[in-house]
Amino acid sequence: MNTARLLKQPCAWLPTGHDASITVSSRVRLARNRKDAAFPGWAGEEECERIWEELHGILTACQSLTEPLSVGMGDLGALDRQVLFERHLISREHAERKRGSGVVLRPDESVAIMVNEEDHLRMQCIRRGLDLVRAWEEVNALDSEVERGVDYAFSPQIGYLTACPSNVGTGMRASVMLHVPGLVLMNEINAVVKGMAKIGLAVRGLWGEGSEAIGNMFQVSNQMTLGEREEDIVSSLEQVVLEIVEHEKNARARLFEQREHIIRDHVGRAVGILSHAHVLTSKECMDLLSDLRLGLDMGIVHMQRPEVVNDLLILTQPGHLQKVEGRKLKAEERDEARALLVRSRVKKALQQRTRKKDE
Amino acid sequence: MKCERCKDKEATIHLTQVVDGVVKKVHFCEECAAQSGFDVHGPMSITDVLLGMSGEAPEPLPSHKSVEHSCPRCHLRRVDFKKTGRLGCPACYDAFEDQLKPILRVMHRQERHQGKIPERMKKEVENTQALGELREQLQKAVAEEHYEEAARLRDLIQQVTRRSNEGPSS
Numbered sequence: 001m002n003t004a005r006l007l008k009q010p011c012a013w014l015p016t017g018h019d020a021s022i023t024v025s026s027r028v029r030l031a032r033n034r035k036d037a038a039f040p041g042w043a044g045e046e047e048c049e050r051i052w053e054e055l056h057g058i059l060t061a062c063q064s065l066t067e068p069l070s071v072g073m074g075d076l077g078a079l080d081r082q083v084l085f086e087r088h089l090i091s092r093e094h095a096e097r098k099r100g101s102g103v104v105l106r107p108d109e110s111v112a113i114m115v116n117e118e119d120h121l122r123m124q125c126i127r128r129g130l131d132l133v134r135a136w137e138e139v140n141a142l143d144s145e146v147e148r149g150v151d152y153a154f155s156p157q158i159g160y161l162t163a164c165p166s167n168v169g170t171g172m173r174a175s176v177m178l179h180v181p182g183l184v185l186m187n188e189i190n191a192v193v194k195g196m197a198k199i200g201l202a203v204r205g206l207w208g209e210g211s212e213a214i215g216n217m218f219q220v221s222n223q224m225t226l227g228e229r230e231e232d233i234v235s236s237l238e239q240v241v242l243e244i245v246e247h248e249k250n251a252r253a254r255l256f257e258q259r260e261h262i263i264r265d266h267v268g269r270a271v272g273i274l275s276h277a278h279v280l281t282s283k284e285c286m287d288l289l290s291d292l293r294l295g296l297d298m299g300i301v302h303m304q305r306p307e308v309v310n311d312l313l314i315l316t317q318p319g320h321l322q323k324v325e326g327r328k329l330k331a332e333e334r335d336e337a338r339a340l341l342v343r344s345r346v347k348k349a350l351q352q353r354t355r356k357k358d359e
Numbered sequence: 360m361k362c363e364r365c366k367d368k369e370a371t372i373h374l375t376q377v378v379d380g381v382v383k384k385v386h387f388c389e390e391c392a393a394q395s396g397f398d399v400h401g402p403m404s405i406t407d408v409l410l411g412m413s414g415e416a417p418e419p420l421p422s423h424k425s426v427e428h429s430c431p432r433c434h435l436r437r438v439d440f441k442k443t444g445r446l447g448c449p450a451c452y453d454a455f456e457d458q459l460k461p462i463l464r465v466m467h468r469q470e471r472h473q474g475k476i477p478e479r480m481k482k483e484v485e486n487t488q489a490l491g492e493l494r495e496q497l498q499k500a501v502a503e504e505h506y507e508e509a510a511r512l513r514d515l516i517q518q519v520t521r522r523s524n525e526g527p528s529s
Contacts (some may be wrong), residue, residue: 153449161474227469
């Protein structure tokens with residue numbers, strides 16, 4: 001698989017318009033294992049290869065995947081692995097894997113299956129905005145199709161059996177990605193994170209476990225997988241997310257009321273740097289794009305194509321930058337390439353707006 | 360909350376651990392935590408927390424289990440699980456049932472699966488439930504000396520058992 005073709009399409013999880021501003025995307029993933037085999041981390045290389053071959057055959061025949069793309073991790077270069085990781089199609093751990101594991105994708109990237117990550121199967125459906133129910137329904141349908149060919153490890157008492165006991169039961173992790181600069185600027189995010197932990201939800205950064213919350217992006221997900229029906233997990237998570245959205249809207253309103261000039265200055269500076277900088281580190285870029293996104297949401301900045309913020313969020317990632325350049329870049333080279341890309345895209349989006357005004 | 364060791368400084372390290380199936384909560388200040396051998400800065404594996412903290416030597420197993428037991432199918436040992444936090448194969452859930460039960464209770468606060476059942480397991484799960492109910496009814500019928508009813512139930516139980524032995528929906 002050459003990931004270059006993926007770069008030409010928007011990520012399945014990034015909004016194409018600017019309608020889903022606080023809830024960026026929703027994801028549901030299921031962990032499944034074969035009944036008669038060791039889990040990938042404990043199985044030998046040969047056993048993993050046999051399982052990958054077998055599951056690969058079953059998955060590529062799935063109708064709901066509509067002519068899927070698939071590749072063994074052993075056949076992927078380092079850059080392609082990174083691109084898949086940045087697009088949320090594989091995990092950081094899976095990007096490190098070699099022969100005997102792989103990934104199968106629906107061409108529109110809305111469904112991705114990792115084979116032999118921590119479990120034999122990690123199937124995910126990812127959708128734009130707050131759309132957990134659809135994401136669950138789609139991955140559930142795929143799971144039902146797959147189980148016709150795979151004898152799953154399942155216990156009537158504790159459900160689907162997984163390599164880590166933290167996934168046992170439904171094997172389901174539902175998560176929503178949120179952009180909450182208001183809560184961060186009003187210093188209310190820590191209280192929200194604590195509150196989430198109390199009700200059994202985990203809050204993580206943009207790239208999942210162990211990743212920092214850069215660009216004011218957070219993922220909220222269920223931690224418990226045993227003892228609750230999938231539909232109930234999804235609906236209670238959705239309720240909580242709606243509450244966070246309300247909090248965020250409140251925080252933004254208060255922010256605007258109490259510190260309007262500071263917010264305008266903040267956003268204005270972000271636009272200035274993004275459209276004129278010649279060196280941009282990944283973190284600075286993410287933070288500034290978050291400010292710009294906030295400015296667009298609050299009507300402080302106007303752009304003809306506000307979705308440029310979403311395009312840039314993914315295109316400025318190290319793997320994507322290097323894939324576009326077609327070669328490995330040093331950190332300083334990446335910062336320059338990033339600034340060049342951002343400068344031209346942001347300027348263009350702003351100019352289009354100005355032209356339209358002049359007309 | 361004060362540290363429970365020095366009873367002076369504010370407790371900032373809160374741990375829940377399971378030692379021999381007993382859930383214990385500890386609250387330490389950073390200094391006392393470090394002195395007690397907790398690595399307060401490094402990332403901690405979930406099994407370190409859940410199976411009790413390892414000092415230098417692994418804590419002794421109860422004497423009746425003095426031989427380190429392993430999963431009969433994949434040969435994963437308890438120490439392997441402790442090291443990685445991952446089980447070796449689906450059969451490990453039976454092999455380590457005693458150790459896993461309290462872990463699952465802490466992790467999920469629930470013990471029984473509710474939710475999707477694979478199509479080919481549905482019959483088996485339903486049969487297991489139906490058999491349980493029928494056996495209860497049979498006991499009741501015998502106790503009440505309703506022998507005709509008891510005979511009918513016995514036949515039904517045999518039927519259901521035969522059905523589930525025939526294998527999943529094949």
